[in-house]
Amino acid sequence: MKWVLMAAAAALVTATGVQAQETPRSIVPIHEVDIRPVGTPRYVIEVVVNGAPMMAGLDTGSTGLRLLPRAAARARVAPGGEAETYSYGSGVELDGRRVEADVAIGGARGRVAIQAIDHVTCVAHQPDCPAARVSPNAYGLMGSGQPGQGFPAIIGIRLMSGRVDNPFRALGVRRWIVHLPQRGGGAGALVLNPDARDLAGFVPLQPGAANPRGTVAGCVSLAIPGAERLCGPTLLDTGAPGLTVLDASAPPRWQEGSRARIDFAPKRGGPPPALGFVTGDRAHGAQATFKPGGSDRVTIHAGTLPFYAYDVLFDADSDTIAVRPNGEAGPAVVPLNPQEDRLILPLIAALAAAASADLPVGSRYVSLGSSYAAGPGVGVPDPTSGACARSMSNYARQVAARRRLRLVDAACSGATTANILDHGQHGFPAQIAAVTSDTRLVTILIGGNDIDYIGTLGWLTCRDTGGVDCHVRDAGDVEARLAALPASLDRVVAAVRQRAPATRIVLVGYLPAIPASGPGNCAAVPLTPADAARMRGVAIRLAQAIGGAAKRNGVDVVRSTLVGERHDACAPQPFVAGFHPAANPGWPTPVPYHPNQAGMDAIAAALDKVLG
Known part of the structure; x- marks a missing residue:
């Protein structure tokens, strides 16, 4: 889809109560980086901190802009600040300081609270986390514990608050669209403060719970009649490839190479958005892990899978997540046709109309x-x-x-x-x-x-x-x-x-x-x-x-x-x-x-x- 420039201006009240003027619409390229030798795909954008540009891993499953010591030094981050500790599902724990810095992302610029990391460790119950596998000098965020891999910074843009908050709120960004590139090619885009044309075709999803914390209502199952459905709050997470289902055992007949699906509940009725994939497809984050537990409340970490089938809109004003079929999807991960209930290659009229007739999306x-x-x-x-x-x-x-x-x-x-x-x-x-x-x-x-x-x-x-x-x-x-x-x-x-x-x-x-x-x-x-x-x-x-x-x-x-x-x-x-x-x-x-x-x-x- 061709993104069309349009400026906007409105006030945004951030989680800290600070007024930030809405910034004009802008587009930030998203790039795919393979972590070697494991082949894990990661996604990065450019951020500028105190005038120093750097690549930051894009993570829709966490909050906050966080800089490793070498990145904080290059950005001349001020000394001092309140103690800040943050951990991830991988077991990596970041110890450092909460400080303020001048941050620019695309056309959005402002003063933002960030974390200057002093030490990277593992949480007590996961002593073998990725940070334990590599020396501090060779560690990179989102590097899967591989020496010399990963990034000097990570930017968490989940729809939830924290002591080091999603930086978009302080930058006057009220909503954003994540369009991930398809594996091995294409260009991704992070659209900040999208205009009306950008927003066409998105279907709002039901929140995952009364306090959704950036999740939506979803179900995972095999794509066969009568298959058992595991349903619960579902996190769409660009920072964690792989499908993880907590507090649930694998459904009967679940095995690698099977057709499976994830269904989402629309907020306002109508056909439910759904995506189809092949279980065990590591290239697209479809390797599944089921972790039985003591709770009867299933939680689904869908990882990057949904982003290969859908563009995802995050709206901070309404605390809503919405999806629209990705015009480049398929054939490995695709939206499902709700009328025919079968895997199809999407042909989205809105995208085709917006693209040049001789230069379609994915060319x-x-x-x-x-x-x-x-x-x-x-x-x-x-x-x-x-x-x-x-x-x-x-x-x-x-x-x-x-x-x-x-x-x-x-x-x-x-x-x-x-x-x-x-x-x-x-x-x-x-x-x-x-x-x-x-x-x-x-x-x-x-x-x-x-x-x-x-x-x-x-x-x-x-x-x-x-x-x-x-x-x-x-x-x-x-x-x-x-x-x-x-x-x-x-x-x-x-x-x-x-x-x-x-x-x-x-x-x-x-x-x-x-x-x-x-x-x-x-x-x-x-x-x-x-x-x-x-x-x-x-x-x-x-x-x-x-x-x-x-x-x-x-x-x-x-x-x-x-x-x-x-x-x-x-x-x-x-x-x-x-x-x-x-x-x-x-x-x-x-x-x-x-x-x-x-x-x-x-x-x-x-x-x-x-x-x-």
């Missing part, structure tokens, strides 16, 4: 390009991208999340057209290998390194600021490279079309670093006026080459010179960093003359508009 999207596409220095780095230095919040990932496309991000810092067509970089193959016959969208941002655009800009700045060994490229050489660029761009487009004849291709231009008029220099761009004029001319020629290739080949183009107009590196609100950008704690070094997060956001919005 394969390949991003090709150089560092301006990869996004070094922006947000949080993709830990799997190595020296290609891809950002988790570059424009391709944002668009994939908005439209729920299956993204393959092949962009790589330093790439030329030859790296797309002929040979890869840093252990990765040529980028064109990512384009397969089923690809429906390819975006291409390339050409700058063919003419050494940023390299020349950087070396000129080196020389103009009194540096030594500044290897400025001869103007004639740059001119020759510009003359050869159109043919290279044509070859890239032709290669994409050869591999995926039906794909839609969009060329993306380079955001301008030099002001379009005036001297062209400033503190952020310390060039002489002559060199600023020279590089302004090169940038214009580069934009013309990309625009010309789009016209010759009949493909779409994002005209980034227009997107970045009055947002150059000298502007009050720049889309491109200057020669001495501020350090980003998530990256080893600052990256001059490259897009910042605002620039990536602007390109993502422009690309989304081009796609229609």
